[in-house]
Amino acid sequence: MRKILVVGAGQSGLQLALGLQSHGYEVTLMSNRTADEIRTGRVMSTQCMFHTALQHERDLGLNFWESQAPRIRGLGVSVSGPETEDLPGGGRGRVIDWGGMLDGYAQSVDQRVKMAGWTETFVQRGGQLVVHGAAVSDLDYFSRAYDLVLVSAGKGELVSMFDRDAARSPYSEPQRALSVAYVHGLGPRPEHPDFDAVRCNLVPGAGELFVIPTLTTSGRADILFWEGIPGGPLDVFSGVTDPSEHLALTLELMKRFTPWEYARATEVELTDAGGTLxxxxxxxxxxPIGRLPGGGAVLGVADVVVANDPVTGQGSNAASKCAASYLASILEHGDKEFDEAWMQGTFDRYWETARPITKWTNAMLGVPPEHVLNLIGAAGALQPVADRFANGFDDPADFEDYFFDPDRTQAYLTSVTGA
Structure with missing residues (x-):
């Protein structure tokens, strides 16, 4: 029986460990926290998983919370206009506001719920769990006992084993300051009170607010997620440690920059003391290949090797897709050695999926060119355009056909209008 060590108990590490376990591999999972510590700790992320990523979980029988989590059927885009005194009480209106329908619903499950549950399932199914914050020296020791070591812990010392790929990494500094609050009590959007949707609110020159229906440890909730351009008016959360202060600041920014979202947030409260980040x-x-002091090699997984900004909501989706791709490569490899050529080929296979995600995400971090603004504006009057844009969050490769090139954008809009 082949022995595999998975370091890191997030979306990719646990999905891969459970997938390998189901195929008869002897899997050891290394996590820096117990399931109970994960469940009762601070929120770790935002997440909204679209159809393809959810299907990977279903294929492994890991969709434990599908009947409980909100079914997200649409994706809305609003663009804030300039501040004006013409509106009641001053503030901003929306110059663009539309909603696209998803072909298959999306869902969000608080990673505290999912990762704790999956960790317990892994142990119940006979997997060996080692609760230990791994260092490079630990992996140097453990690697001798395993056929393959997979590193899916995307933060800390282990990431330093994997060299930056300058040709594929255009940024050398953070492009957004991130702030998250999980809340109960958010009202529905009055224009769409009968279905759940992710709301993407763009504030030109400042950043974005995303509102995501989710399932958390205390039931149905919503995520209020600000992404602020560094140094701008939304970059104000550094040093804020009190959860109540964090929420108050979140709401203050909503009132100023996205008053249509603030209007349904006047009665919200944090889900728990750990509900901010x-x-x-x-x-x-x-x-993708990390080399150990003793000469061994390990393979990086998901955001260890491809870490995108969450502005396009691709983190958990990419992690799920990476785990599925790596699982297929491992199963197809059979009893052959997991050498460096295989590791590189395994990553290259996943990069075919990750490349369009990275290209689109990096594009969305910049100032949108005129043809993209025209595309987003046109979606307000053309439902097929809104729907296609929404479904691109599930399949970012589709943006290649109509998003990046002005001529392709115009040709697509002409094909929709018939003009």
Missing amino acids: AGRYTPTVRH
């Missing part, structure tokens, strides 16, 4: 990181693609 703030930080920033640099989007980076890394080379």
Whole structure:
């Protein structure tokens, strides 16, 4: 029986460990926290998983919360106009506002719920769990006992084993300051009170607010997620440690920059004391093979090797797709050695999926060119355009056909209008 060590108990690490376990591999999972510590700790992320990523979980029988989590059937885009005194009480209106329908619903499950549950399932199914914050020296020791070591812990010392791929990493600094609050009590959007949708609110020159229906440890909730351009008016959460202060600041920004969202948030409260998160990181693609001091090699997984900004909501989706791709490569490899050529080929296979995600995400971090603004504006009057844009969150490769090139954008809009 082949022995595999998976370091890191996030979306990709656990999905891959459980997938390998189901195929008879002897899997050891290394996590820096127990399931209970994960469940009762601070929120770790935002997440909204679209159809393809959800299907990977279904294929492994891991969709434990599908009947409980909100079914997200649409994706809305609003663009804030300039501040004006013409509106009641001053503030901003929306110059663009539309909703696209998803072909298959999306869902969000608080990673505290999912990762704790999956960790317990892994142990119940006979997997060996090692609760230990791994260092490079630990992997140097453990690697001798395993046929393959997979590193899916995307933060800390282990990431330093994987060199930055400069050709695929255009940014050297964080492009957004991130702030998250999980809340109960958010009202529905009055224009669409009968179905759940992710709401993407763009504030030109400042950043974005995303509102995501989710399932958390205390039931149905919503995520209020600000992405602020560093140094701008939304970059104000550094040093804020009190959860109540964090929420108050979140709402203050909503009142000023997205008053249509603030109007349904006047009665919200935090889901729990651990329901806030703030930080920033640099989007980076890394080379997939990490080399250990003793000469061994390990393979990086998901955001260890492809870490995108969450502005396009691709983190958990990419992690699921990476785990599925790596699982297929491992199963197809049979009893052959997991050498460096195989590791590189396994990553290259996943990069075919990750490349369009990275290209689109990096484009969305910049100032949108005129043809993209025209496309987003046209979606307000052309439902097929809104729907196609929404479904691109599930399949970002589709943007290649109509998003990046002005001529392709115009040709697509002409094909829709018939003009």
